[in-house]
Amino acid sequence: MREARTLGEGAATQAGPLKVLVAEDEALIRLDLVEMLTAEGYEVVGEAADGQSAVDLAVSLRPNLVIMDVKMPVRDGIDAAWEIAKGRIAPVVILTAFSQREMVERARDAGALAYLLKPFTQADLAPAIELAVSRFEELVALEKEVLTLHERLEARKIVDQAKGLLMETHKLTEAQAFKWLQRSAMDRRESMKAVAETVIATLNNKNPDGAEPLAELGEQAARKQRPRKRFPADAPRPSSDQ
Numbered sequence: 001m002r003e004a005r006t007l008g009e010g011a012a013t014q015a016g017p018l019k020v021l022v023a024e025d026e027a028l029i030r031l032d033l034v035e036m037l038t039a040e041g042y043e044v045v046g047e048a049a050d051g052q053s054a055v056d057l058a059v060s061l062r063p064n065l066v067i068m069d070v071k072m073p074v075r076d077g078i079d080a081a082w083e084i085a086k087g088r089i090a091p092v093v094i095l096t097a098f099s100q101r102e103m104v105e106r107a108r109d110a111g112a113l114a115y116l117l118k119p120f121t122q123a124d125l126a127p128a129i130e131l132a133v134s135r136f137e138e139l140v141a142l143e144k145e146v147l148t149l150h151e152r153l154e155a156r157k158i159v160d161q162a163k164g165l166l167m168e169t170h171k172l173t174e175a176q177a178f179k180w181l182q183r184s185a186m187d188r189r190e191s192m193k194a195v196a197e198t199v200i201a202t203l204n205n206k207n208p209d210g211a212e213p214l215a216e217l218g219e220q221a222a223r224k225q226r227p228r229k230r231f232p233a234d235a236p237r238p239s240s241d242q
Helices: 027-039 051-061 077-086 101-110 122-145 149-170 174-188 192-203 208-222
Strands: 019-023 043-048 065-069 092-097 114-118
Touching: 019 027, 019 051, 027 043, 027 065, 027 122, 043 051, 051 065, 051 077, 065 077, 065 122, 077 092, 077 101, 092 101, 092 122, 101 114, 114 122, 122 149, 122 174, 122 192, 149 174, 149 192, 174 192
Parallel strands: 019 043, 019 065, 065 092, 092 114
Antiparallel strands: none
């Protein structure tokens, strides 16, 4: 069962499967997608056959995630994704054909946080969903820390750089690296930007004082059994006196 996590305003806070809204105008593809999601442990709470219905259902159902086809009647998927992303209702995963690279870029600009290429398989779902949810959590967390758009963009760049270093050095997924940064920020009572700056300095050998917790992180990462496994609950935490 894919557990729900506390995301933004539209996230469920109780324990339970991740709640997904599926928006796809082709009935057969929509049916296949719903069956795949259910088999993977997600709960499909709504289905939409056009973009406007997808927005309306997202507002009323407040799912943890929306999977949306890029080309939809009434209101296209990109415009609908923009509306959902603007309201921080839920992360959006876009469905698109392989040849539609320009569409992928437009969807990203509209606020979609991950995409799936058609034809996709059941095994493709979880990585895309985890990526979208992780990026959405990051956006919400950064928006709580900083007020101005310029500050958010600057903080996002620093956090992305730190995530990249953690992923490369300790073989973490993007979601695991973000979770480590988020948990460390909470434990140290610092902003994620401040923790990210410490990580960057540490892994660039500019701040040896921070090496110990990151070394412990590397040992923990080496023990993980599956690439898609959620970040362990006992992940190492930097002590507050560092």
